[in-house]
Structure formats: structure tokens, C-alpha cells
Amino acid sequence: MSNKTIVVHLIYRLDIGGLERVMLNCINQMEDENFKHIIISLTDANHFSQSENNPIDIYCLGKKQGSDLGIHFKLYKLLKKIKPAILHTYNLATIEYHPIAWLAGVKGHLHAEHGRDIGDPQGLNKKHNLLRKLMAIFIHRYVSVSEDLHQWSINTVGIPAKKALLIQNGINTERFNAPKTVSEQLxxxxxxxxxxxxxxxxxxxxxxxxxxxxxxxxxxxxxxxxxxxxxxxxxxxxxxxxxxxxxxxxxxxxxxxxxxxxxxxxxxxxxxxxxxxxxxxxxxxxxxxxxxxxxxxxxxxxxxxxxxxxxxxxxxxxxxxxxxxxxxxxxxxxxxxxxxxxxxxFNEKHMVQAYLQQYKALVKG
Missing domain, CATH: 3.40.50.2000 (Glycogen Phosphorylase B;)
Incomplete structure (x- = not known):
């Protein structure tokens, strides 16, 4: 295990949801690859599922609501201890932690946008978009999960096209494949x-x-x-x-x-x-x-x-x-x-291979 390259997935809260399932599905599908995945939740972990053959280390930092500057120091110390090669962040709430990860020695940086902030569904908040654009300086790959988000990240946020990447979500099509009949009461x-x-x-x-x-x-x-x-x-x-x-x-x-x-x-x-x-x-x-x-x-x-x-x-x-x-x-x-x-x-295998390709490219530098 010590020979595996460590990827840290930084998420605001580990809970039941589509974003979390994408992350966990990717991690579980990569268990035969030369990567060890660790999840850090800024707040807590209410619920999650993982492969029995591929247990995932999970750390919760207990971030308070609103501004909590101390969380940067907590994350810095944890990253220094874990020594990951890659930081993979998800959505606006985690993007600001890439600079502190650089200071902690993390060399590979990937950010994924799975959807816009609840308070800004059109993605037009100038303050938030300025933060995204500034943080892109510290990020190697800026992933969007839909064409809509991909075009928004380039044309509205101002992410450089050479960093912007489209990786559409995918699912395990065999798991969701039961015989169907139409019921009398729909x-x-x-x-x-x-x-x-x-x-x-x-x-x-x-x-x-x-x-x-x-x-x-x-x-x-x-x-x-x-x-x-x-x-x-x-x-x-x-x-x-x-x-x-x-x-x-x-x-x-x-x-x-x-x-x-x-x-x-x-x-x-x-x-x-x-x-x-x-x-x-x-x-x-x-x-x-x-x-x-x-x-x-x-x-x-x-x-x-x-x-x-x-x-x-x-x-x-x-x-x-x-x-x-x-x-x-x-x-x-x-x-x-x-x-x-x-x-x-939208097959899960295509999605997993796309992320895996990015991880390998980041490790090679």
C-alpha cells in the first residue's frame, strides 16, 4: 500500500448525493490501479458506502459555518502527514484550499465542478467567479461534468481553455438494469x-x-x-x-x-x-x-x-x-x-478512465 500514489479527495460534506456517488464510484472502480484514495470532509461524514475490498480512509475537519480560517491550518497539517501527490476538490466550497495544499507540498491539482452553488444557480456571482478564476492559477485541470458547465467555466468564469476539461458523469449500467413493467396506478x-x-x-x-x-x-x-x-x-x-x-x-x-x-x-x-x-x-x-x-x-x-x-x-x-x-x-x-x-x-467505465488518465498525467508532471 505504501508504494501507491495518494490522491486526496476534498469535499465539503460526505453525505448521500450524486456528487458523492460519482466520487465513491470512481474510487471503488480504481481499486486495482496504483493509487490510494483518501477522503477529507471539511465538515463531517453523515453517510457513505464503499467497497469492502477497498476501504477508504476518511478524515473530518469539523469546519464551522461561515468563515473558519483555522480550517486551513488543520488541512495543512493533515496534508503534511498524508503526503498526497494529488488534491482533487469538488465544487465551490473546496476550491479555495489549493494554495494551502501547494504549501503542504501537494504537486498535482484537479478541481471538478458538478453543479453551481445553490445561491447562484446561473453562476453569475462575480465574487464567486473571481475566486474560481484566481484559484485556477493553482489548478492543473479544471473539470466540468456537463457541456453547459464546461462552456460556462470558459466563457463566464474565464478558466483558460487549456486547463478546462469535460468529463461527463457516468454510471454502472449493469447495477441499474432490472426488468420493467408499467403499473396500473402509475x-x-x-x-x-x-x-x-x-x-x-x-x-x-x-x-x-x-x-x-x-x-x-x-x-x-x-x-x-x-x-x-x-x-x-x-x-x-x-x-x-x-x-x-x-x-x-x-x-x-x-x-x-x-x-x-x-x-x-x-x-x-x-x-x-x-x-x-x-x-x-x-x-x-x-x-x-x-x-x-x-x-x-x-x-x-x-x-x-x-x-x-x-x-x-x-x-x-x-x-x-x-x-x-x-x-x-x-x-x-x-x-x-x-x-x-x-x-x-454515459457509461461509468468511460468516466473512470478519463479521471484515471488525468491522475496519471498529473503524477508524471
Missing amino acids: RFAIVARISPVKDHLNLLKAFVLLNKEIGNEKMPQLAIVGDGEQREKLEQYCDENGLDTVKFLGARDDIAQILSQTDVFVLSSIAEGIPMTILEAMSAKTPIVATRVGGIPEVVEEAKEGFLVDKSDSAALAQGLLHYINQPELILEHGENARAKVLKN
């Missing part, structure tokens, strides 16, 4: 953290509109998979509006099983990169109804793998859902198209 599902950027409330408002249009007897089920600070508020909204076909399942590890029992996958986000949950649903032959944001239009073609609607528009989202309620025969057709798209363009 089953919709959203898998996402219950946070403002996912805009669950907009989806529930769309269900209220559906209820008025088609009546309670024809209403589909909706499984809300995930947890977060807005859950209690959303549960109260369901009670107040009689949405008795909506079920909150909480954070779950059996996503593949849930998707195998889902007819249509829904995502109501106001900002995204390329969501892992959409790729997983598509691999499981599940059509998509989602907002037309971020990298989602790169994955879902209108009326082929699903339907796209404007963000924050509950009436448009309700109409998108109605396509499958009124024409359930489209579910299997679009589901087959969806899996074919993922197999061709």
Missing part, C-alpha cells in the same frame, strides 16, 4: 436531497394541479426519496392539500430497487450539472420528466427519453407528467430509448 419518483435547489415544492404544486384536472382516483403515486431541511414543510404541504398518494421514503441505499419499481422519474431542480439520479433512472429504463436546466438537455431529448419543462413552472411540470398519465404506452418506449442513450454516452 408510480412516479424523485430521488434528491430535499433542499431549495431541487424545488420539491414546485413538484408538489404540480401534483395539486394534476389532482384538480384528473381527480383523486386517477392520481399517480409519488415517492420522494431523500432527506433534508425542507422535509417537514413539504409533508405539511401534502397534508394541507390532500396529497395522499405522496410518500416520503427518506434517505435510502436501495435506489436500484426503487427505480425498478418506478414508472416515471421526475426532477424539478432549478439548477443541475448532469444528475446521477437521472442517469440511473434512464439506465433502469425509466423515462424522465425534468426541468430544462444545466446539463439535463444534454441527456434527455424531448419526446424521446422524456419531456423537459421550464423551471419553477408547476403548470408546465403538471403537463409534462400528464403526457405519461394520458399515454402510458410511451413509458416502455421512452424507457428503452433512455437506457440505450446511457449505454452509449
Whole structure:
């Protein structure tokens, strides 16, 4: 193990989410390579999964909310102890730590943008973009997971094109590949953290509109998979509006099983990169109804793998859902198209090889 090159993955919080799954999937798929992966969470680690054959060392620094300058010194000491060859950071919250990593002797630097900040879904915050541009001086490779983010990083942020790299997310297509049948009472599902950027409330408002249009007897089920600070508020909204076909399942590890029992996958986000949950649903032959944001239009073609609607528009989202309620025969057709798209363009092996290639290039210098 001591002969392996160490890669440190710096993340704000290790929790259940698409970004974390991309990171962990890559690490687990690289276990036969000559790299040892270590995860550092700036805050804490609430939940994670890893390969039994490839246990991952995880350090939590306990960063306080807001400015916590002491965390730079904590990270510096830890990096001096670990002696990694590469620092791989994720999203805005971790990008500022590349200079301190240089001081700690880390030679290879990679940053990945998986999605924009919740408070700045369009990525137009001048202060944040200045930070990204300044930190790019210390970064060798600036990865974006969607074409939308890639073009934004170059044209809006000002990342040099020679440093900017597109590596689209990919998934394990064999894990998400169960036989599908369409249920009599349609089953919709959203898998996402219950946070403002996912805009669950907009989806529930769309269900209220559906209820008025088609009546309670024809209403589909909706499984809300995930947890977060807005859950209690959303549960109260369901009670107040009689949405008795909506079920909150909480954070779950059996996503593949849930998707195998889902007819249509829904995502109501106001900002995204390329969501892992959409790729997983598509691999499981599940059509998509989602907002037309971020990298989602790169994955879902209108009326082929699903339907796209404007963000924050509950009436448009309700109409998108109605396509499958009124024409359930489209579910299997679009589901087959969806899996074919993922197999061709979003296979996990391609993603892992792309990151591995970058790690090897950084080690060679």
C-alpha cells in the first residue's frame, strides 16, 4: 500500500448525493490501479458506502459555518502527514484550499465542478467567479461534468481553455438494469436531497394541479426519496392539500430497487450539472420528466427519453407528467430509448478512465 500514489479527495460534506456517488464510484472502480484514495470532509461524514475490498480512509475537519480560517491550518497539517501527490476538490466550497495544499507540498491539482452553488444557480456571482478564476492559477485541470458547465467555466468564469476539461458523469449500467413493467396506478419518483435547489415544492404544486384536472382516483403515486431541511414543510404541504398518494421514503441505499419499481422519474431542480439520479433512472429504463436546466438537455431529448419543462413552472411540470398519465404506452418506449442513450454516452467505465488518465498525467508532471 505504501508504494501507491495518494490522491486526496476534498469535499465539503460526505453525505448521500450524486456528487458523492460519482466520487465513491470512481474510487471503488480504481481499486486495482496504483493509487490510494483518501477522503477529507471539511465538515463531517453523515453517510457513505464503499467497497469492502477497498476501504477508504476518511478524515473530518469539523469546519464551522461561515468563515473558519483555522480550517486551513488543520488541512495543512493533515496534508503534511498524508503526503498526497494529488488534491482533487469538488465544487465551490473546496476550491479555495489549493494554495494551502501547494504549501503542504501537494504537486498535482484537479478541481471538478458538478453543479453551481445553490445561491447562484446561473453562476453569475462575480465574487464567486473571481475566486474560481484566481484559484485556477493553482489548478492543473479544471473539470466540468456537463457541456453547459464546461462552456460556462470558459466563457463566464474565464478558466483558460487549456486547463478546462469535460468529463461527463457516468454510471454502472449493469447495477441499474432490472426488468420493467408499467403499473396500473402509475408510480412516479424523485430521488434528491430535499433542499431549495431541487424545488420539491414546485413538484408538489404540480401534483395539486394534476389532482384538480384528473381527480383523486386517477392520481399517480409519488415517492420522494431523500432527506433534508425542507422535509417537514413539504409533508405539511401534502397534508394541507390532500396529497395522499405522496410518500416520503427518506434517505435510502436501495435506489436500484426503487427505480425498478418506478414508472416515471421526475426532477424539478432549478439548477443541475448532469444528475446521477437521472442517469440511473434512464439506465433502469425509466423515462424522465425534468426541468430544462444545466446539463439535463444534454441527456434527455424531448419526446424521446422524456419531456423537459421550464423551471419553477408547476403548470408546465403538471403537463409534462400528464403526457405519461394520458399515454402510458410511451413509458416502455421512452424507457428503452433512455437506457440505450446511457449505454452509449454515459457509461461509468468511460468516466473512470478519463479521471484515471488525468491522475496519471498529473503524477508524471
